[in-house]
């Protein structure tokens with residue numbers, strides 16, 4: 001320590017402006033300089049040795065996927081987060097369900113229904129900006145009141161899924177996260193591949209590796225029938241003529257699911273939803289933005305087919321679809337594999353969840369006008385080449401027989417409930433309307 005003193009005092013003498021430094025040429029100066037150099041040399045050797053040891057003992061750099069997992073593990077580690085997940089997963093029925101897309105339209109309704117009947121439910125949603133995030137946040141708030149924790153995270157995050165499956169033994173996964181919307185696929189095709197293909201595979205990877213493997217129920221779409229002209233659409237009809245990239249990714253999902261069922265023994269049930277609508281719905285859908293534009297006095301475009309052909313949809317009310325989802329969950333058999341190994345054949349099912357009564361878009365608009373008590377400014381235009389199909393019509397006999405699915409709400413009654421919710425939700429004082 002005493003040896004260091006002269007050096008420190010020498011350093012004290014160095015002016016803050018280096019160019020003005022004038023060296024002293026005395027004996028003690030050279031003595032101190034030599035001592036300084038010796039110490040600097042030893043410090044340098046010491047630092048090099050430490051760096052060498054660190055480099056030798058450091059593991060090889062993690063590949064991209066693992067690196068992301070490590071980041072995720074750090075982000076979600078901690079007893080606070082794990083406790084919230086575990087509390088949310090508690091239930092009375094023995095069923096513990098991971099609902100992806102829980103802040104979305106169908107996901108939020110299904111999560112609430114499962115929690116209300118006593119299942120343990122954990123939600124996952126990436127809260128992306130496809131449509132207004134405030135609506136997703138409001139759904140999340142309502143779910144939290146019901147005791148459902150909605151994690152903000154992405155199905156493409158393998159680290160997060162691994163952590164989730166390590167924290168909770170899910171009996172079921174209700175996979176409702178997706179990039180939805182038929183026409184938006186022309187604007188942002190990559191987002192469909194990212195969510196509906198890559199994200200789905202990532203989720204199935206986590207499910208097949210889990211021990212026990214959960215049974216998986218996931219959202220497919222009526223759009224897989226594409227240009228099929230045989231009505232009503234039956235699950236046996238061809239689905240190899242998609243009219244949009246959205247439909248193609250949903251069809252790809254069905255094929256991917258089949259391969260995971262075949263290789264790993266995962267129990268998989270696909271639900272082909274037919275234009276689902278209702279309270280807390282999606283602002284990108286026609287019934288929703290028609291309502292918004294009618295109230296604002298803006299014009300709306302009603303598509304028609306070639307030669308003034310009618311464009312119609314088998315609009316299906318949310319509560320009916322929720323019952324179909326719950327029916328699918330309750331009849332799902334267990335997966336047969338565990339930890340990535342198949343032990344026997346597992347269940348693979350596909351069902352239509354529609355309403356069985358297609359309604360022309362022009363009729364949808366006249367019902368809205370009636371409930372809103374406002375006349376719409378209508379422009380009838382030929383359907384652009386945007387991936388839309390002229391009509392959808394579900395045959396639901398399989399779902400009725402095997403899931404007990406029985407839709408009970410017609411478009412008139414369903415839109416009445418939607419309009420009531422819409423007016424109360426967008427009335428600023430009642431932003432937090434109930435289910």
Ligand SMILES: O=C(O)[C@H]1O[C@H](OP(=O)(O)OP(=O)(O)OC[C@H]2O[C@@H](n3ccc(=O)[nH]c3=O)[C@H](O)[C@@H]2O)[C@H](O)[C@@H](O)[C@@H]1O
Pocket residue numbers: 180181182220221222223224273274275276284285286287301302303304311312313361383388390392
């Ligand atoms: O059943 C399905 O599988 C699909 O249902 C809806 O797709 P879509 O039936 O096209 O629903 P909307 O976008 O609400 O369109 C409803 C009807 O309104 C028509 N439309 C849409 C927009 C517009 O400006 N004008 C118009 O007449 C469409 O051609 C369609 O016939 C959902 O948006 C998809 O995510 C879902 O997968």
